[in-house]
Amino acid sequence: MPAHSKTLSHHIRPAAWSAALLAGFVVQLLLILFVTTIGLQQLGITTHNLDTVVNVHMRKQNLTKTMLSVARERTLIMLTLSKVDDPFERDDLLTRFNEKGAEYVVARQTLQGMPLNDREHKLIARQQQLIQVAQPIQTEVIDLINAQFNREAERVTLTRAIPTQNQVLAVLFQLDAETQQVALAASRKAYEAQRVARFWMYLLCGAALVVGVIVAAVVLRYTTRISLEREHLAIHDALTSLPNRRLLLEHLEQALAHGRRHKTQIGILFIDLDNFKRVNDTLGHAVGDQLICQVAQRLRSAVRSNDLVARLGGDEFVVVMSDVRAASQIFHVVDKILAVMVVPYQIAERELFNSCSIGISVYPTDGASSSDLLKNADTAMYYAKSSGKNRYHLYDAAMNAMAEERLQLDTDLHHALERNEFSFYYQPQVNLDSGRTCTVEALIRWNHPEKGLLSPAAFLDMLEDTGEILPVGRMLLGAACTQGARWHAAGFNDLVIAINVSSKEFWNCDLLSNVQSALAQSGLPPQSLQLELTEGILMGDMDAAAHKILELKALGVSIAIDDFGTGYSSLAHLKRFPLDVLKIDRYFVKDLRHDSVNEALVNSILALCKGLNLDTVAEGVETRSQLDVLHKIGCPVVQGYLISQPVPAENILALLQRDWRQALGLHIDPAA
Known part of the structure; x- marks a missing residue:
């Protein structure tokens, strides 16, 4: 496969990606909230520490220094x-001395009311003890001065007051040093707390940044992958990952340009699965999708490495073969495709069989543009399908006329039911033992306004494809039952009316009610209605098919297998279905006189049916020699042109009244 047709790894789970992105954003948001909370908490701690340093320790220092300063000033005032001899100056000094004393007391009391450590408490207590010693001395000095014994006052001051005051100052110096040390420790603690807060802020901010980068990278990766996925889905099929129509046309245009330059051929293979609708209708779309995927894999394995396999939709595929030097290269690939497609498929524990029809157009002989080549390959494919399926056809210009005719026929078919253009012709089945017509098979015909009377081969597939088979079948079922009731009223009470049921009708949920309604409205006894099914209908889902047949037989109708021996069933499968009649296909009847193998096969089928208690009908009896062999080997019922072609209902009465043993001369020994 070319590079652009290789599937991308696009197992993207949007839910998982969304969850991852949401988780990333939530983590980032939580980190931001956590960083903010930690920051505010640390800010509070730092603020508290700073308040402690400023409002407590700094104030303690100021008070200590105030006490120290006041003590010094009182000592100087005393000296x-x-x-001083001037009374006014002395009074002023005494006033200052007392004021300083009061200031000292206030400072000390304020300091005592603040948080203090043990040493500070001890120093203040020691200071108070010394004050108690110094205060009487200071009072004595003041009294001596007031008595104008200055010399004695000076002597007491120098010998007793100042030494005592110096002891007080010494303690105050220690207290000042202690408060400074405590303040320094508090400052260091505040700084350490601020450093820790700064560390956590940086760490968490870094983590938030890393998570943000990761989330951004994930978003970028996700959006890139989504973009690639959307681009991939725009040009590839979502189910198989094969190129779709858009990429197919682009590649085909490139291949045509290359072919024009290098004078090479290009092969277009238009592939359509045979009976794919039956798989979908019987087993469901899930199984149909699995079948499509396996088909895509097989097609990729069958083509050359430089060929393009594309899916147009549904069960249609296209292969573009570039650089074709000889037609044999195309046929070789086509043969490989046909071979791999018929290999049984294993899906949902079932073995399915499917084939394909292939139409081939070649550049430049069958067209010069991509649209012409695809249209012509499509036309050739329909010709292959109409020719029997599981085969290929090369395009021929005459096919266009056939395609246009088919398209017109398809258009006319949409209006045929409303114009009442469908009708039943009837073909009798004759019992060779009694010589009487035992069953009349109703066969649909289309009275086309321009082409005249058309057989089912011309339009039945189109009815199936469009789904129009359901309303048409319902209408004709009622008409056939009504006609059968008329023949019963004419005296032919044992006559059975056989009606073909398509796959789409059989698997439709309204089949039972349609049969009941037709019988009720017509008055035809249920045992006089026979529904004919093809083998392929039963092979899709055998258990469901057997159940549905049982439901139909519960109504009283009989079930026949049409064209036995040409489908996918085996003899072993017959016993699984509650059948009544087996119709031997015309393929086995055609060469009975000249082919001993066919005679042996028919003999075996008759013996099988006898063992399974099934009635047998031989179809396609057209010559006397075929009839003689069938009569000789004991086939009880025959149907074919030798007896009568399908005829309108008004011509059946004469056939019902005929003694066929006499008419066919069966009373005469054929060997005579």
């Missing part, structure tokens, strides 16, 4: 008082 100055002993040397």
Whole structure:
């Protein structure tokens, strides 16, 4: 396969991708919230620490320094008082001394009301003890000064007051040093907390950034893959991953350009599966899809490496063969395709059989444009299908006229039912033992306004394809039952009316109700109605087919297998179905006189039917020699042109009244 037709790995699970993206965004959001929470928490801690440093430790330092300063000033005031003689100046100094004392007391009390460590408590207590010692001395000095004993006051100040005050100052210095140390420790703690907060902020911000980058990368990857997936789906079939019509046309145009330049041929193979609708109708679309996928794989394996396999839709495929040097290359690939397609398919524990029809057009002999080549290959394919299926046909210009005729016929067919152009012709089945007509088979005909009377071969497939077989079959079932009831009223009470049922009708859910309605409205006894089924109908889903046949037989009607021996069934399958009649296909009857193998086969079928208690009808009896052999080997019922061609209902009465043993001379020994 060419590069552009190779399937991409597009097992993208949108739900998983969406969940991953959502999880990424949620994680990123949680990280952002976590970072914010941690940041606010650390900010609170840092603020608290700073408040502690500023409002407690710095204030403690200020109070300690105030006490130290006040103590010094009181000492100097005391010393100055002993040397001042001016009463006014002395009064001023005394006032200042007392004010400083009061300031000292306030500072100390404020400091005591603040958080203190053990050492600070001890130092304040020691300071208070020394104050208690110094205060009487200071009072004594003041009293001496007031008594104007300045020299004695000076002596007491120098010898007793100042040394005591120095002890107080020493303690205050220690207290100041301690408060400074405590403040420094608090500052370091605040700095450490701020450093830790900064570390976590950086770490979590980095994590959020990494998650954001990862989420962005995932989104980019996802959108890229989605873009590639959409591009792939735009030019490939969603079920098989084969190129679709768009890519097919692009490739075909490129192949045509290459062929024109290099003077090479191009082969177009238009492939359509045979009986694919039956698979869909009987087993369901899921099995049909699996069959399509297996067909796609087989087609890829059968073509050359540089050939393109495309799916147009449904069960239609196209193969484009480029650089064809000889027609034998095309036929070789076609033979391989036909061979691989008939190999049984294993699907849903079932063995299915399918084939294909192939139409071939070749550039430049069958067209110069992609549209002409595809149309002509399609036309050739329909010719192959109408010629018997499981084969190929080369395009011929005369086929266009056939295709146009078919298209016109298809258009006319849509209006045939509303114009009442369908009717039944009837063909008798004769019992050779009694010489009487035992069954009349109703055969559909189309009274075309221009082409005249058309047999089912000309339009039945189109009815199946369009689904019009359902309303047509329902209408004709009622008409045949009504006609049968008229013959019963004319005295032929044992006459059975046989009606063919297509695959689409058989698997339609309304079949039972349609049969019941036709019998009820016509008055025909159920045992006088026989439904003919082909073997292929039963092979799709044998269990479901057997169940449906049982439901039909419960109504009282009989079931016949038409064209036995030409379908997919085997003799072993017959016992699974509750059948009544087996009709031997005309293929076995045709050469009875000259082919001993066919005679042996018919003999075997008759013996089988006798063992299974089935009635037997030989179809396609056209010559006296065929009749004689069938009579000789004991076939009880025959049908064919030797007896009568299908005729209108009004011509049947005469045939019903005829003694066929006498008319055919069966009372005379053929060997005589």
